[in-house]
Amino acid sequence: MFNLKDLFRHRSWLVHGLLTCLLVGFSSLALANPVPYLQSATPDSIWVSWKTASGSDSLVEYGVTAEQLEHKVSGNVQTLASDYLYHSVQLTGLKAETRYFYRVTTGNQQSATYSFMTPPAAGKNDGKLRILVMGDHQIRNQNRYSQLVNAAKNKIEDLYGEPIEQALNLILNDGDQVDVGTLDHYENLHFAQSSAISPNVPIMTTVGNHEYYYDGNLANYQAHFIYDGLSYQGIAPASDESYYSYQVGRVLFVHLNSMRTDATQQQWLSRVIAAADQDQQVDWIISIIHHPYQAEQYVGDISKTLRDSWMAILSSTRKHVLNIGGHHHLYARGQTREWPTYHMISGGTAWDQYWGQSSEVDFDDVQKTIANWAWQLIEIDVASRQMKVDTYAEAHPIVYKTEGFHLHSKLIDSFQRRLDGGQPNQPAIQNEITAPVALPYDFVSSSFSSAYPDGLNSTQFQIADDAEFKQLRVDRIRDIENIFGDTGAPLYEPVDLHANVDIMTWQVPAYGLPNGQYFVRVRHRDSNMEWSPWSDSVNFEVQGSSSGDPALKLDNNKYASGAMVKVGYSGGRGNPTDWIGIYKAGDKPQSVRATKWQYVPTPAGELSFTGLTDGEYFVAFFEKDSYEEIAPRQHFYMGPLVQLNMAKQHFNEQEPVVINWQGSGAGSKDWIGIYRVGQTPGGVGSTKWQYTTSAEGTATFSGLAKGYYFATFMINDGYTEIAERIAFSVGAEIASVSLDKQRFEQGEAVQVHFSNGPGIAKDYIGVFRQGAIPGQTGSELVTYLYFDGAVAGTVNFEQGFEPGQYFLAMYTNDSYDQVSNRACFVVGNGPLCGAVAGLSVGQQDYETGQAVVFSWSDTPGNSKDWLGVYKIGQEPQSDYATKWQYLSDKQGSLSISGLTAGDYYGVVLLNDGYQEATSRVTFSVKAAVMAGDLDGDGQLTxxxxxxxxxxxxxxxxxxxxxxxxxxxxxxxxxxxxxxxxxxxxxxx
Structure with a gap:
């Protein structure tokens, strides 16, 4: 318990806390008169918002001088609580890059007079754009964030010698603007602590996880922030304003919601990025998301969707240069492995985070992690097409407790990106290898060289078993600096792990590769994020090493009580004091003695262990009488073995599945788990489970969906299996196969996706001519592919097919037992499978504004059959239809209007899906001359x-x-x- 004596012992904390409370109190008092908040600025408009406790009128007076506020604009007010009125006024008809002065009034409450600058026009090709980036706030009852805001403001005004609104265009917040999404936190945290800068520079926020706390539908978030009027190229933001995009000058900003990573947002993102890639008025794309791309502390607490999917979409255009994240309360910066894209964490001043608190991993796509509260200044020189990002630190969270903001805007990182740079020169492996090499061995790269002014930032060495570098043994990127960890008390200075590392040399340590043939290559990355070509590969042979990677192998993973345990080992170092130890589950080698152990003086062999009592164990392989493990552990169980059995292996849907067991130790936490084939207990949760507290019994499981399953018996609420698995299935035609499209060109490869397979080694995908009966003479397989018993995946028929109609399906265990649906496809220009309906178009050529008339007949007449119009080159399901309508009957006609100039085709698709019921009919739309249509797209926008x-x-x-x-x-x-x-x- 924290008593009074403790309080006085920590008097420095007490003084700091009292000062903090006073500062927060003064901040609240200062906000008694309204303080405006700017957001969603465009070249000709801006939104001005403020909060009052009373008064319903919302008035802004503005002009181009502080003395003449000749324009008056009224807006609206939202009553969010009895004493919380939120006012919003949009000023329109403004001029780009113009300074305006203004004040806000509600009743007898009037703000001071402030000023702001409108942003440059979209596509403006000169000048500089400056953006301030600040991260998580969260701490309501301290003034940490307001200190960060004031420090950034003072530093920027000092750098450029002009007021903040003239030095800066925009502020980006990367999420967690509040700790909980209540009105109190919006008022007293985000708005109050941003007030030194919010009346002068527009702030654009990002949804974090804390915005959802106490505000699950983002009602308060939407009430305060006005993003629904923003769009890019007509692509509207999310209906709840949780993701959106907008253009400033020649920069497109894309705010993403890492809390709702659904297909709708991904499709929106794909549309935005595709449009920006083709937009000649956009040079730069900066994305903002709360959960980051990678993090070296609290490992795994990132946006896996961003890492696995969205970054590829963003970086499909080289215009995407920077991804900004938050969530971790520190600063970090790295580079994606392949794309010239930076990723950065700007963690603000939220809950303390520093080295030693969590799981920590040094990742090679993160160049530095610095546990300081910091902010970033992005400057884009539009004409020279260069971006520079500087990071300024204000405090370390531990030192802050006694010294406050002590770093005084210290520059801790700077990086740049030039759009017009090029590749560095191709390097070479310098080693001349004429004989087998003995390990350790150093591979040396040639010096970095480039025709461009950028210096070396990274090297990447790869060693592979094959000349194509598909089977990699080494794949390591190293940067000229690697900031990871710190010096600890009292200064907590960052540590560069690469301070004495020659990144132009890669050493393969002793036993780092087993004996054999290998290939090595290297490439260089410059400080502009451009990779050189790979060097020519060099072939080499290793001799005098091990016969393979160190490995352990058990003859079983479950043993009857008192049985002998045989442990095979290979790839050892051959030292006389290398050893294998057996430990009880949960033991930590070195902290406790091994239950059993033996030396292994030879690199490979087999050991036998006896005298083990019942329980769970693991086997470990150690080197030179140490506790350094050189091989993955192997786990096993010794004790009573359980027998599982079932009356049958195939069940109908909705039929109960009955499993019998006998011979268990009757542990209170022993259990039967049911998993889908291909799943690993512990890696995923079970589909169904029950405890089994007696030595024998029967378990009944209901409600299993169609699928292939196995049941297993495990002990102690863990995942140690002490019975042989038994397999069974529920339902018929369980597996599924699908194609990305139904029509292929002659000779084109056909890619097939499959899922929910039985998991048998000789399951295969078989292709037949349409009308064939598998297994009958005259209906022979056209071709087939095994997939090694995988339950899901993709196979590719690379050879292509002759013109005609085909179907394919999954067949099990080298038989003609079909276990999936059939997928039909056509090669060439013939009709799709089952396509008997007709479709025609009224004419081949139309003008914009003219309706296109389609007629159809003999369709199935489903209520959700539909006509889709696509641009030539697009494919249903892969691309959105440009226009579409449901069909009203089995035959009829309809008109489609509003098509822009281009070449199109129409097709009838079935039942809200993408099965084509007709041939495709093509037509063209040419732009009509229309007054005011300056971009020639046939419409006024x-x-x-x-x-x-x-x-x-x-x-x-x-x-x-x-x-x-x-x-x-x-x-x-x-x-x-x-x-x-x-x-x-x-x-x-």
Whole structure:
């Protein structure tokens, strides 16, 4: 218990805590008059928000000087609680890159006069863009975050010698703006502690996990932040505003929601990135997400969806240069292994996080992890197409408790990206190898060289069994610095693990490779994140090492009481004091003595152990009388062995599954678990389970879905199996096969996906001609592929097929017993399988704005049969239909309007799916000449308006004059032309 004596012993903590409370109190008092909060700025608009305890009017007065606030705009108010009124006013009709002065008023409450700068126009190709990045807040009752905000503001104003609103364009928060999503935390944490800067620079937030606490549907988040009006290329944000994108100048910002990683968000992201990749007015993409790409502390607490899927989508364009994450309350920075993309953690000032608290791993795609509270300044030089990111630290969380913010905006990292850089020169392995090598052995790379000004950042060495480098033994990226860990008390300075490492040399240690033939290669990465080509590979042979990687092998993993345990070993070091020990489960070698042990002076052999009592054990392999393990452990059980049996192995759906057991030790936590074939107990949860507290008995399991299963018997609430598994199935035609498409070109490879297979070694995918009867003469297999008993995966028929219709299915155990659905496909231009319906289009060529008429007949007449219109080159299911409609009957006609210029095809698809019921009919849409359609897409959109605004003030002969924007035909472009355009826009 923390008593009064303890309190005075920690008087430095007491003083700091009292000062913190006073500062938070003063902050709240300072907010008695409204303090504005800026967000969602565009070149011609901005949202101004503020909170009051009373008063329903929402007024903003603004102008281009502080003395003349001649414009007045009213907005709306939300009553979020009886004393919590949230006001929002959008200022519109503003000019890009212009400084405005303003104040807000509610009743007799009036703010001070502040100023802000509007952002540059989309696509503007000069100037600089500066972005401040700050992470997690979370601590409501201390002023940590407000200190960080003030420190960043002071440093930036000092760097550029001008007010923050003129030095900075935007602030990015990467999530956890609150500790819980209550009104109290929004008011007294995010808004109060951002108040030194929020009236001057727009802040854009990201959803973190803490926004969902006490606010599971993000109602309070949506009430405070106004992102629903933002879109990019007409691609709307999430309906709950939890992910969105917007463009500033030539930069696209993409805010993602790591708490809701569903297919809808992924499809949205794919559309945004595909559009940006083709957009000549976007050079840079910066993504923001709360859970990061990688973390070296609290390992695994990351966004696996970002790492496994979304980063590939983001980096499918080289415009994506930086991914910003938070969640970990520190600073970290790394580079993706293949793409020229940085990933960064900006962890703000939230709950203390430092070295030694958690599981920690030094990853080679993280260059530095520094446990400081820090912020980042991103500067993009638009004309030179260069980005620089500087990180400034303010405090270490432990030192902060006695010294406060003690680092005083210390620069701790700087990195850059130039879009117009190129590859470094190809390196070479310097070693001249003319004879087998003995380990240890050093491979040496040639020096780094490049035609570009960027220096060396990383090397990557690979050693493989094969010349194609598919079977890798070594695959290691090392950076010129590797900041991991710190010096501890009192300074907690970061430590560079590569301070004395020559990353141009890779040493294979003694016994690091077994005897055999290998290939080695190297490549270099520069400080602009560009990889060189791989060096030419060098072949070498290792002799005098082990015969293989160190390994242990048991003759069984469960033994009857008192049985002999045989342990095979191979790949040993051959030292006379290498040894094998047997330990009880849970024992830690060195902390306790081995239950049994023996020396193994030879590299390979077999040992026998007797005299073990009943229980759970593991076997470990050690080197040179030490406790350094050189092989993976092997686990086993000794004791009563259980017999499992079932009356049958095949069950109908909804039929109870009955399993009998006998011979157990009747442990209170022994249990039977049911798993799908291919699953590993402990790796995944069981599908069904029951405790078995008697020596024998019967367990009944109901509600099993269709599938292939096995049952096993385990002990002590763990995953040690003490019975032979028994396999069974529920339902018929359990497995499934699918194709990404139904139509293939002659000779094209056919890729087949499969799942829920029986898991038998000689299961296979067989392909037959349409109409064949598998197993009958004259219906022979066209071809087949085994897949080694996998229960799920993909196989590729690389040889391709002749024109015609085919079907394929999964067959089990080298038989013609079909255990999956059939998937049909066609090769060439013939009709798809089962496609007997007809479809036609009224004409081959249309103009934009003209309806395209389709007629169909002989369709099945399902209520969800539909007509899809796709651009040539797109495929149903892989791509969204450009337009679609459900069909009203088995035959009829319909019209599709609103198609932009391009080449298309129409097709009828069945029952809300993607099975094509007709041939594809093609047609073209050509752009019609339309007044005000400046980008020639056949429709009036805000893209046309932006082009018109960009041409304001230009006359014939001027650079940038657009004849199509001169709607009044007087030779100049002005507001009258815009008024005419707006009238046309509203009429369409």
């Amino acid at each position: 805000m893209q046309d308006a932006q082009q018109l605004r960009a041409a304001f003030g230009r006359c014939e002969g001027d650079e940038g004059y657009l004849p199509g924007a001169d709607l009044q035909a007087d030779g100049c472009i002005n507001f009258v032309d815009y008024g005419k355009w707006l009238a046309l826009f509203r009429q369409q």
